[in-house]
Amino acid sequence: MTDLMKGSYETELVLSEKVSPSSFLLTLSKPDRFIDAMPGQFVSIKIGSGTSPLLRRPYSIMDITKNSIVLLVRVVGKGSALLASRRKGDLIEIIGPLGGSHFELKNGLNAVFVAGGTGLVPLVFAARKWTKEKKPGETHLLYGAAGSDEILADLCMGDFTEVHIATIDGSRGFNGNVVEMFQDLSERGVLPEGELFSCGPVGMVKALLDSNPASFADHHTSLEAVMACGVGACRGCVVPLKSKNGIKYRSICGDGTVFRAKDIDWKRWGK
Amino acid sequence: MRNKNFYIGNTIFKNPVFLASGPAGYGIEYRGLINLEKLGAVVTKTISLMPKEGNPGTRLQETEAGLLNSVGLENVGARCFFEDKLPELLNAGAKPVVSLACEGKEEYLSLLEITSKQKKVEAVELNLSCPNVEEGGMAVGTDPKLLRWYITKAKLILGNITVLAKLTPNVENISSLAVVSERAGADGITAINTLLGMDINLESGGPVFDRVVAGLSGPAIMPVALRVVWEIAQVVRIPVIGVGGISSVEDSAKFFAAGAAAVQIGTAIFYDPGLPERIVDSLEV
Numbered sequence: 038m039t040d041l042m043k044g045s046y047e048t049e050l051v052l053s054e055k056v057s058p059s060s061f062l063l064t065l066s067k068p069d070r071f072i073d074a075m076p077g078q079f080v081s082i083k084i085g086s087g088t089s090p091l092l093r094r095p096y097s098i099m100d101i102t103k104n105s106i107v108l109l110v111r112v113v114g115k116g117s118a119l120l121a122s123r124r125k126g127d128l129i130e131i132i133g134p135l136g137g138s139h140f141e142l143k144n145g146l147n148a149v150f151v152a153g154g155t156g157l158v159p160l161v162f163a164a165r166k167w168t169k170e171k172k173p174g175e176t177h178l179l180y181g182a183a184g185s186d187e188i189l190a191d192l193c194m195g196d197f198t199e200v201h202i203a204t205i206d207g208s209r210g211f212n213g214n215v216v217e218m219f220q221d222l223s224e225r226g227v228l229p230e231g232e233l234f235s236c237g238p239v240g241m242v243k244a245l246l247d248s249n250p251a252s253f254a255d256h257h258t259s260l261e262a263v264m265a266c267g268v269g270a271c272r273g274c275v276v277p278l279k280s281k282n283g284i285k286y287r288s289i290c291g292d293g294t295v296f297r298a299k300d301i302d303w304k305r306w307g308k
Numbered sequence: 309m310r311n312k313n314f315y316i317g318n319t320i321f322k323n324p325v326f327l328a329s330g331p332a333g334y335g336i337e338y339r340g341l342i343n344l345e346k347l348g349a350v351v352t353k354t355i356s357l358m359p360k361e362g363n364p365g366t367r368l369q370e371t372e373a374g375l376l377n378s379v380g381l382e383n384v385g386a387r388c389f390f391e392d393k394l395p396e397l398l399n400a401g402a403k404p405v406v407s408l409a410c411e412g413k414e415e416y417l418s419l420l421e422i423t424s425k426q427k428k429v430e431a432v433e434l435n436l437s438c439p440n441v442e443e444g445g446m447a448v449g450t451d452p453k454l455l456r457w458y459i460t461k462a463k464l465i466l467g468n469i470t471v472l473a474k475l476t477p478n479v480e481n482i483s484s485l486a487v488v489s490e491r492a493g494a495d496g497i498t499a500i501n502t503l504l505g506m507d508i509n510l511e512s513g514g515p516v517f518d519r520v521v522a523g524l525s526g527p528a529i530m531p532v533a534l535r536v537v538w539e540i541a542q543v544v545r546i547p548v549i550g551v552g553g554i555s556s557v558e559d560s561a562k563f564f565a566a567g568a569a570a571v572q573i574g575t576a577i578f579y580d581p582g583l584p585e586r587i588v589d590s591l592e593v
Contacts, residue, residue, distance in 0.1 A: 043340045045581060083579055088373040088527045088555065093579050132341060132581070263368050265375065265578045268341070270333025270353075272382040273368040284361045286382065291337065305364065 042072045043135055043268070050127045051105060057187050059113075060155070061121045062099075065106045065129060074098050076140040076163035077259045077295040080106065080133030081267040082120065090116045095264045095290070097158040097236075098134065100165055106131075109189065111155045135267045138295040140234050140257060142167055147174040147229040149253065150197070151245055153181045153215055153237025154189070159259045159294075160236055161193045168196065175229045177201065179222070181215025181241065184208050201227075216244040223252065234258070235298065239307030246298045256298040262289040277302040309564040311591045316547045317470030317495030319431045321403065321570070323348040325560070325587045328551045328574030329407035329433060329474070330354070330379075331525075334393040336400060341581040345401030346588055348570060351498075352389070352397070354435040356409035357419040359385035365518035369507050374528030374553075375575055376505050378517040381409060381438070386422050398428055405431040405472065410438045410448045410458045420465040431470035434462055434494075437478075437501040437523075449476045452488045459492035472549065474498035477536055486540040486548075496547040498572065499540055500533045526575040527553045534566050541567025555580070557590045 052064040081093035094116045100107040112118050123129065140163045142148050148167065150160040157180060167173045175198040180190035185208040194200050202210030203218040211218040215237070222228050233256040235242050242258045262274035269291015276293065278285045279302045287293065311323040326349040332338050335350040344350055362382025369376040384393065389406075397404050406429055410416055423429055436449025436458065448454045455473075462471045473489040475482055477500040486497050502523025507516040516522075533552025541548045550568030554560050555576045563571045573584045 045341055090370060091373060091375060091526055091575075091579060092370055263370070265368055265377075265575075266331060266333070266337070267578075268333075268337045270337035271331050271377075271578070272333070272353075272362055272379045273377060275362070275367065275382070277364070284364070286361055 043133060044070060045130070045132045046071060048106065048129050048131055050123050050125055050129055052125060053121070053123065056109075056192055057189060059187065060109060060111045060189060062192065063108045063110055063120070065108065065131065067101065067104050067106050071106070072134065074101055074134035076166055077159045077293075078134040078136040078139055079294065080108070080131040081135060081264070083130040084116045084119050090119075092265055093132065093267065094120065095135070095267060097162075097259065097294070099158045099162055109155055109158050132267060135290060136294050137269065137291050138293055140259065140295055142172055142232055144172050145174055146254070147176070147231030149177045149179070149228055149231055149233050151179045151215055151219055151233065151235040151237070151241070152190075153241045154187070156235070156237030156241075156259075157189050157193070158236070160234055161196055163234060164193070164196045174231065175199070177228055179203070179215050179219055181205075181218070181237070214241070216241060216248055219245060220248055228252070232257070242298060243303050243307070246303070257295050258298045259294045260289045260296060261294075264290045266290065277305040309561075309591055311588060314569070316472070316569070317431070318468050319470040321348040323588050323591060324564075324570035325584050325591070326351055326405065326549065326570055326572045327577065327584060328572035329435065331574045331577055334389070334397060335402055335404070336393065336396045338577065338581065339400055342577065343585055344397070346585050348403065349405045349431070350397060350402040351405040351433050351572060352393070352407050353383055354381050354407040354409050354438075355383050355386055355389045355419075356381060356411060357386050357415045357422070359383065359388065363519060366516050369516050369522065371505070371507070371524065371526075371528065374524050374526035375578075376507060376517070376522040376524050377502070378519055378522040380519075386419055390422070390426055394426070394428060404429070405433050407433045407435050407474070408462075410434055410436050412442055413457075416458065417461060417465070420462055424466050424469065429469060431472065432462065432466065433472040433474050433498055434458060435474055435501070437474070437476040447476045447478065449485065450479050452485060455485055455488050456492045459489055459494050463493035470495045472496040472498050474501055476501045477532060478504050482536050483539045483543050486544050490544045490546050494546060496549055496569070497540055497544060498549040498551060499536045500529070500552045503529050503532060525553065527555045529553045530555070530559060534562055537563055537568050538566040555583070557587050560587045560590070
């Protein structure tokens, strides 16, 4: 990847579908010059024409087709609410693809994906892309949500060999959190050996790492952050990595969004 | 104001639209989004003698029409900057102005020595908002004696290199500090750096930032910056470079009208990276 590939584009909102009480699937027209993105990369969106909110908002890419870029927006504040209120035909300014690292899988390996909430997005992109490229063996998605009305995994049931759902309130699937389900499935031998990929709340990813999944060659995670520049320039969104001599910060937008989970200094991250 | 070659000190600039120090990093990160060649200059992120990891904890907090930051001068250090980053910035066709940290006196003198040996450096901007680590941590640019010392040393050691003094607005009378800067030999004054602010996290009840205070930038600070540029332009003869919240072509026109010889664009590139080039276009004859 070279950073010369990113660009600033005006796209058209082709479709905005409400897919859960708080989430919207946005389909944007893909500009001709927008190069193919990789799973874990993102676009930054200019939310309004004024100065409130001031900053663009970063959204992980869920899919790229010949003519479209697909994103998932969960309404969590002013910016996302404004974005969710945009209508078909509206013009939306994006910069992308952004991010200096992405999910990778060696040919033939199995991929186990663990997601919480909208953390699903880059994992769906990875599964779709790799399946198209005939890379993985089996692909398993483990998805956790608070209750059954926020299960975004229904958007992508066909994209994985198997989808396993956990809800905290027990209203659907496994009764518990997604990491408890991961341990349960591992113990019962349901999950294949391979590589682990995660995206979700800090607590989820840390618990997953602590659960010590020995049968997995590696565990990479895509991190979320409040960002300003989106290109690794301003050093506003950084994650501390473990280092022998002092602290080592890496920018989530420029060096990430994907990091090896065990490289992250969890004592300093997400406290 | 028109796009034409003009001098600040010994340095010739092709137009009066610069990228401000900080938001644009080393400039090269913005390739593909900003045509660096088209701008008058790119002021780099502040460089210190040794690499700096920057501040722990939250570093950004959006406010109404503004942005608080507590990045803590994270940078790769002088050696890596001059060996790796500067050549790339020059390759991109940019005219660099290197922002230098004004830290402890010994480190600062070493940084000036190293900088003076760089054949490709034509201009520097002194970041006088750096804390005075030797005496209490106030910004060095708040004390007239220290201000004079830092600028005098830069002029002495850097020889023909143009020296801009970037002043902190967190003082009682910035105009008198601008006069001190001019007398100390500064070739130009850059105003303003960020205003001090803070935010509270209502869940924890404590400050958002580990260091409590942070620097406020963005449209919210523009009226302050404009007032300061106006005041300084009345009392110095050297060029004043206006920076602070410029978000439109009209904003830049206001700074020129207030007496700025050039403008710098900072926070606005986060949401509108096309703005600096539009300002250049607006100045075409």
